[in-house]
Amino acid sequence: xxxxxxxxxxxxxxxxxxxxxxxxxxxxxxxxxxxxxxxxxxxxxxxxxxxxxxxxxxxxxxxxxxxxxxxxxxxxxxxxxxxxxxxxxxxxxxxxxxxxxxxxxxxxxxxxxxxxxxxxxxxxxxxxxxxxxxxxxxxxxxxxxxxxxxxxxxxxxxxxxxxxxxxxxxxxxxxxxxxxxxxxxxxxxxxxxxxxxxxxxxxxxxxxxxxxxxxxxxxxxxxxxxxxxxxxxxxxxxxxxxxxxxxxxxxxxxxxxxxxxxxxxxxxxxxxxxxxxxxxxxxxxxxxxxxxxxxxxxxxxxxxxxxxxxxxxxxxxxxxxxxxxxxxxxxxxxxxxxxxxxxxxxxxxxxxxxxxxxxxxxxxxxxxxxxxxxxxxxxxxxxxxxxxxxxxxxxxxxxxxxxxxxxxxxxxxxxxxxxxxxxxxxxxxxxxxxxxxxxxxxxxxxxxxxxxxxxxxxxxxxxxxxxxxxxxxxxxxxxxxxxxxxxxxxxxxxxxxxxxxxxxxxxxxxxxxxxxxxxxxxxxxxxxxxxxxxxxxxxxxxxxxxxxxxxxxxxxxxxxxxxxxxxxxxxxxxxxxxxxxxxxxxxxxxxxxxxxxxxxxxxxxxxxxxxxxxxxxxxxxxxxxxxxxxxxxxxxxxxxxxxxxxxxxxxxxxxxxxxxxxxxxxxxxxxxxxxxxxxxxxxxx
Numbered sequence: 034x035x036x037x038x039x040x041x042x043x044x045x046x047x048x049x050x051x052x053x054x055x056x057x058x059x060x061x062x063x064x065x066x067x068x069x070x071x072x073x074x075x076x077x078x079x080x081x082x083x084x085x086x087x088x089x090x091x092x093x094x095x096x097x098x099x100x101x102x103x104x105x106x107x108x109x110x111x112x113x114x115x116x117x118x119x120x121x122x123x124x125x126x127x128x129x130x131x132x133x134x135x136x137x138x139x140x141x142x143x144x145x146x147x148x149x150x151x152x153x154x155x156x157x158x159x160x161x162x163x164x165x166x167x168x169x170x171x172x173x174x175x176x177x178x179x180x181x182x183x184x185x186x187x188x189x190x191x192x193x194x195x196x197x198x199x200x201x202x203x204x205x206x207x208x209x210x211x212x213x214x215x216x217x218x219x220x221x222x223x224x225x226x227x228x229x230x231x232x233x234x235x236x237x238x239x240x241x242x243x244x245x246x247x248x249x250x251x252x253x254x255x256x257x258x259x260x261x262x263x264x265x266x267x268x269x270x271x272x273x274x275x276x277x278x279x280x281x282x283x284x285x286x287x288x289x290x291x292x293x294x295x296x297x298x299x300x301x302x303x304x305x306x307x308x309x310x311x312x313x314x315x316x317x318x319x320x321x322x323x324x325x326x327x328x329x330x331x332x333x334x335x336x337x338x339x340x341x342x343x344x345x346x347x348x349x350x351x352x353x354x355x356x357x358x359x360x361x362x363x364x365x366x367x368x369x370x371x372x373x374x375x376x377x378x379x380x381x382x383x384x385x386x387x388x389x390x391x392x393x394x395x396x397x398x399x400x401x402x403x404x405x406x407x408x409x410x411x412x413x414x415x416x417x418x419x420x421x422x423x424x425x426x427x428x429x430x431x432x433x434x435x436x437x438x439x440x441x442x443x444x445x446x447x448x449x450x451x452x453x454x455x456x457x458x459x460x461x462x463x464x465x466x467x468x469x470x471x472x473x474x475x476x477x478x479x480x481x482x483x484x485x486x487x488x489x490x491x492x493x494x495x496x497x498x499x500x501x502x503x504x505x506x507x508x509x510x511x512x513x514x515x516x517x518x519x520x521x522x523x524x525x526x527x528x529x530x531x532x533x534x535x536x537x538x539x540x541x542x543x544x545x546x547x548x549x550x551x552x553x554x555x556x557x558x559x560x561x562x563x564x565x566x567x568x569x570x571x572x573x574x575x576x577x578x579x580x581x582x583x584x585x586x587x588x589x590x591x592x593x594x595x596x597x598x599x600x601x602x603x604x605x606x607x608x609x610x611x612x613x614x615x616x617x618x619x620x621x622x623x624x625x626x627x628x629x630x631x632x633x634x635x636x637x638x639x640x641x642x643x644x645x646x647x648x649x650x651x652x653x654x655x656x657x658x659x660x661x662x663x664x665x666x667x668x669x670x671x672x673x674x675x676x677x678x679x680x681x682x683x684x685x686x687x688x689x690x691x692x693x694x695x696x697x698x699x700x701x702x703x704x705x706x707x708x709x710x711x712x713x714x715x716x717x718x
Contacts, residue, residue, distance in 0.1 A: 109138035109186040112177055114197055117142075117150035119162050119327055120292065121270060121395050122190055122210050125236070127156075127165040128271040128464060129188045129208075132471040134171050138186060143177040150174070164273040164360075165464075186475055189230075194248055195219050200229040204478035207263070208234040211392045212247050219251055228255065230263045231478045231485070236393040237413035238574045241267050243387050245519055245550050252519055256557045259492045261485065262521040267574075268474065269416065271467030272395050274402035274459055275367055286321045287437070288370035288405060290363075290396035291377070293336050293356065294329035297389050301376025301410075302339050302354075308374075308434050310346045316441050322352045323366045364403075371448065372440055373400035375409040380429050383411060393417075397424075402459035404452040408436045416574075417462070423454035488525045496559045499528040505564065508540025509593035514600070517548035517573040522600040524558040530604045531564055537607035544589070548573055 111130055117123055130140045142156065150156055153174050160167045175181075177198065187202030193214040196207040207230045219227070227233075235241040245252075245265060255262055287309065291300035302324055309322045328336050336356070343352045355362070375397050378390030390412030397407050397417055407414070407424035410433075418424040425436040440448065512530055516523050527545055534541040543564040547555045550573050555566050567588070571579050579585050589595050596608065 106185055107138060108141070108182075108184040109133040109136075109188070110141045110143060110181070110184045110201065111188040111190070112143040112196075112198055113190040114145055115190065115192075116148055117144065117156060117159055119159060121393070123159065124163045124165060124395065125208060125210075125270050126188070126190050127160050127163060127167065128467055129206075129471060130172065131165055131167055132468045133186060133188075133475075134168050135468065136186075136472060136475065139171050139173075141173050141175055141181075141184070143175055143181065146176055185479075193217075193223075194244065194251070195223040195227040196230060197223075197226070199226050203482060204232075204475050205230040206232045206234055206474070206478075208236075208268075209240070209244060210236060211240050211388055212244050213388050215388065216247055224251065227251070227263065228260060232474060233263045233265045234268045234474075235265065236267070236270050237416045238267055238572065239387075239390070239413045239415065240392045241265065241573065242550065248519075249553050252554060253557055256524070256554060259496070261489055261492070262519055264521055265519055266474075267416075268470055269462055269467065270393055270395055271464040272398040272402070272459065272462045274463050275364060275399055284369055284371040284405075285317050285319055286323060286366075286370045287372045287374060288366055288400065289322070289324045289326075289374050289376075290400060291326045291375070292329050293326050293339070293354075294332040295335035295338075298377055298391070300326070301374075301379050303342060304376050304379050304430060305374050306339070306342050306346060306348065306352060308430060308437070309352065310348060312434055312438060313348070313351060315438055320351075320441075322348075323370065324352070324354045325358055325363055325366055326356065328356045367400065367403040367405060370400075370403075370405050372437055373397065373405040373407045374433065374437075375407060375414060376433065378410045378412050379427075379433070387412075398459045398462045401455035402463075404456050406440055406448070406451050406455060408433055408440070417458065419458075423451060423458045484522070488522055492525050495525055495528045495532070499532050499559060502532045502535040505531060505535055505542050506540040507542045510539050510541045510596070511544055511589055511592040511594075512541055512596045512598055513544045513546065513589065514598055515546045515576065516600055517550055517569075517571070517576045519551045519554045520600045523551075523554065526598065526600045527564070528559065530598060531560075533604045533607060539607075546585075548576065 111126060111133075113123075113126055115122065117126070130142065133140050144150065150159060151174075153169060153172065156172070156174055157167060157169055181201060184202050185204065187200055187205045189196040189198060189205075189207045190210070191197060191207060192210050192212075194209065194212040194217075207227070233244070235244055248265075252262060289300065289302065289305055293300075293302065305322065305324065313320075324339070336354075339354055343349055343354070355366075358366075373396075375391065375394055377394075381389050383390055391410060391414055393413035394409060394417060397409055397414055401407055401417070401423065407418055408427060409418060409424065410427055415426055418426055420426045425432075425440075427433040427436055440451075443451075512534060514523065514527050514530075523545075527543065531543045534543065543560075544567060545555060545560070545564065546567045546569055548569060548571055552568060560566070569576075569579060569585075598604070
């Protein structure tokens with residue numbers, strides 16, 4: 034659907050609320066960081082805000098060029114400090130390149146000297162092995178230097194809390210495979226590197242939880258200095274699905290997929306041989322254990338140890354170890370396998386050594402796409418597998434053994450049910466899903482580029498204005514922020530909102546619902562008097578389910594009206610009285626929907642009857658006309674605030690959509706926005 038914006042709608046948008054575009058997923062992917070050179074401009078703006086309204090002068094042409102959303106147009110770059118050889122991180126990296134190319138970018142891949150991938154030909158060979166399709170005419174391979182040119186999109190791969198290089202893009206993304214440096218102190222130069230990135234991408238909620246925990250001291254320091262944070266989000270790795278189909282009765286074998294190497298994050302091959310030896314008399318006599326993978330260079334001794342262990346257990350006729358098998362051969366093994374073992378992190382205490390657990394498990398999803406029933410360990414696989422539905426999560430060696438025996442003991446129909454559920458689950462991680470979410474992240478980062486600039490220059494004054502504003506009065510109206518993550522805009526959005534609500538005629542109170550993941554951030558925020566925080570004992574991925582529960586909405590059932598806001602919403606004037614006459618204002622919802630695709634807080638929402646929304650389902654931000662026809666038929670879809678992706682008016686007819694994409698990229702419009710923010714924070718609402 035075309036996104037159109039008229040000047041009239043833009044004026045209304047700025048005068049009431051700035052509602053940033055809703056991303057397809059509920060992740061609320063938003064960038065944010067304070068560049069070192071911005072600090073001097075914060076004080077200038079702080080001083081200006083005390084004066085009568087006038088055009089902001091802090092955005093000099095020189096400063097604007099630094100933030101110009103068109104900088105580096107047509108060009109993207111990635112950097113990896115690691116050898117580009119077949120592996121999960123490299124598949125993620127090259128899939129990011131593929132997504133950038135699909136957006137029209139020419140992509141430069143930067144590496145360190147002596148990388149084992151030394152030419153575009155080597156690169157294309159690795160991409161082919163990983164089943165990633167690259168356009169050779171739109172990619173180059175170069176050595177990283179300190180004076181590389183700026184680009185529009187920049188992606189960095191790493192294994193520490195911080196990237197090893199400084200950002201060079203308009204939209205900067207750091208993919209941390211896992212913070213292997215754990216609680217090591219972040220040096221100043223590396224801190225500045227991280228502070229300049231819009232996004233930190235994690236491969237699972239296991240990695241997400243540990244990253245937030247280990248980054249807490251740095252987050253606290255940034256908040257205390259009014260410096261913005263990168264947006265920390267989960268973007269699951271892409272998986273190339275298998276097209277394998279055979280009946281459970283034709284699949285008597287056990288399969289392992291993974292590289293052969295010794296040390297941290299080893300795939301558990303030796304443990305697998307031991308378990309198979311224990312159960313070989315309790316499973317069908319013809320059942321084989323296939324261990325398929327790539328031998329990592331310099332780990333040949335480990336490969337020989339596996340062969341020796343198989344011989345010592347007299348399992349040479351029951352266990353096959355296969356190195357570097359072609360895809361068609363791997364498919365053959367999959368067609369004959371009922372169970373897949375993934376034993377990375379087996380019997381390891383995650384609290385003592387989280388880095389040794391599996392952080393996601395691409396090969397698990399590959400197996401599930403072929404209908405193989407997975408038995409995996411704790412960590413990242415918990416994002417993939419629901420025990421008893423599409424596979425099994427095991428806490429220790431004994432559970433691996435028991436789950437495997439239980440699967441073989443199931444009827445063929447029961448095995449088929451789990452197998453089909455595994456296939457259905459795998460589809461949610463396919464490469465096309467990754468590509469679209471990656472593109473959404475880039476587009477969102479570019480669209481709200483000016484929002485990042487705005488917050489970095491007004492946060493200190495927002496704190497001051499909030500402290501000086503009258504206390505909020507508890508009454509019939511409540512504003513609600515729901516944010517379980519360390520979102521960089523949470524303090525700014527909530528503080529600005531409370532300042533504006535304090536000047537309203539109605540009695541408003543502000544509530545912030547958060548999780549353990551961002552508890553320290555919320556505790557450090559400079560909140561308005563009579564703002565309430567609620568810690569919900571739920572992890573970030575559980576929040577969509579939480580918002581569909583009656584227990585959640587019952588907390589606010591005594592309010593006549595509830596306004597649900599997000600960190601991507603900016604209230605610049607009190608809510609107009611006529612908006613409170615609607616029974617529902619906000620994103621289109623469908624009463625008979627399934628799981629929530631995005632938080633209710635994805636845009637400004639006013640609810641007259643909060644409990645009525647516990648059955649509602651938000652539709653994705655990007656919709657077809659038919660989607661909106663369905664949405665407009667719902668009795669609860671009464672009105673959409675200007676600025677949301679699409680709107681449904683009182684007559685339930687489709688109206689023109691609006692977008693901030695063009696708005697956030699124009700210098701004069703950003704000046705206008707700054708003036709409106711300055712006026713709001715001065716109390717001139």
